[in-house]
Amino acid sequence: xxxxxxxxxxxxxxxxxxxxxxxxxxxxxxxxxxxxxxxxxxxxxxxxxxxxxxxxxxxxxxxxxxxxxxxxxxxxxxxxxxxxxxxxxxxxxxxxxxxxxxxxxxxxxxxxxxxxxxxxxxxxxxxxxxxxxxxxxxxxxxxxxxxxxxxxxxxxxxxxxxxxxxxxxxxxxxxxxxxxxxxxxxxxxxxxxxxxxxxxxxxxxxxxxxxxxxxxxxxxxxxxxxxxxxxxxxxxxxxxxxxxxxxxxxxxxxxxxxxxxxxxxxxxxxxxxxxxxxxxxxx
Numbered sequence: 385x386x387x388x389x390x391x392x393x394x395x396x397x398x399x400x401x402x403x404x405x406x407x408x409x410x411x412x413x414x415x416x417x418x419x420x421x422x423x424x425x426x427x428x429x430x431x432x433x434x435x436x437x438x439x440x441x442x443x444x445x446x447x448x449x450x451x452x453x454x455x456x457x458x459x460x461x462x463x464x465x466x467x468x469x470x471x472x473x474x475x476x477x478x479x480x481x482x483x484x485x486x487x488x489x490x491x492x493x494x495x496x497x498x499x500x501x502x503x504x505x506x507x508x509x510x511x512x513x514x515x516x517x518x519x520x521x522x523x524x525x526x527x528x529x530x531x532x533x534x535x536x537x538x539x540x541x542x543x544x545x546x547x548x549x550x551x552x553x554x555x556x557x558x559x560x561x562x563x564x565x566x567x568x569x570x571x572x573x574x575x576x577x578x579x580x581x582x583x584x585x586x587x588x589x590x591x592x593x594x595x596x597x598x599x600x601x602x603x604x605x606x607x608x609x610x611x612x613x614x615x616x617x618x619x620x621x622x623x624x625x626x627x628x629x630x631x632x633x634x635x636x637x638x639x640x641x642x643x644x645x646x647x648x649x650x651x652x653x654x655x656x657x658x659x660x661x662x663x664x665x666x667x
Contacts, residue, residue: 387452391417394445405440412440420456429466432457434477448480455486459537459578464498467491493574497533500566504529504553507563525553532571540578542587546594548575549611550601559605569610576618583619591615 391413398409416439419432436442436457447453461467467490470477479487504525511517528551535544548554548571557568576591583591592612599608 387420387456390450390452391420394441397445398441405444409441409444415439416441420453423460429457429461430470430473430477433470437477449482451482451486454483455490458486458490461490462494462533462537464491464494467494493536496566496570496574497529497536500564500571501526501529503564503566507556507560525551525556528553536574536578539580540575542579542590542594545572545575545579545591548572549594549598549606555602555605558602558607569614572611573614573618576615588615588619 395410395413397403398406398413400406403409416436419436419439422432436454437448442448442453458467467487471484471487471491504522508522508525511521532548532551532553535548554568554571557564557566557571561567580587592615595608595611595615598606
């Protein structure tokens with residue numbers, strides 16, 4: 385994890401014999417590490433944010449222009465209202481441009497996940513009411529969505545990405561993409577961007593293998609080329625050429641669909657394949 389390496393490097397710099405304020409900064413370094421490793425609760429976030437920004441290590445080494453440190457705190461937040469509250473208190477907490485970018489990006493991700501949950505809720509209600517589908521058919525999707533939300537609060541690993549593309553909700557989003565306001569490619573992009581960057585050649589090849597395995601398992605329902613392009617572009621720092629930032633959809637109550645396409649019949653079979661793959665390929 386990049387932030388861990390950076391903090392370790394800063395500790396070495398602080399402990400060097402020629403560095404002024406060595407004792408003070410060593411203590412401040414311990415406090416900052418403890419803060420970043422702590423589990424945050426909603427009402428403590430503003431105070432924790434302010435504490436980090438007042439930390440002597442944070443200020444001495446200009447960490448306010450390094451989004452990774454601030455992101456470590458903000459990524460633990462799972463409620464849009466908390467992010468909005470942080471953005472609305474500029475007089476109490478002054479943010480750098482980079483810190484504001486982190487806040488707005490996190491707010492965008494949380495709104496995206498909220499939209500995805502609403503999409504799934506509408507699909508489940510429609511299927512139950514008009515297609516005689518059991519609500520339990522979608523229960524696994526809601527559980528996977530909750531886990532995805534947790535995953536995006538921390539540094540993402542290749543195991544997390546492999547887990548996501550073998551979930552039932554991923555297959556549902558791929559097969560019935562017109563029913564969702566959020567494309568699965570955008571979720572994949574978020575996960576990749578939250579892995580350690582820059583990506584080594586070995587890691588890149590491992591990510592490619594995960595995509596190839598999914599292509600073999602899912603066949604034509606998985607667009608390998610699209611996902612490979614996202615992976616390739618992010619590896620070479622071209623992520624700004626990818627999908628546009630997510631924006632909320634209108635709150636229109638009109639249905640986006642009138643019936644489920646016949647392709648939804650593929651989902652139970654893919655769910656079985658996903659379960660089998662996870663069983664025999666446990667890392």
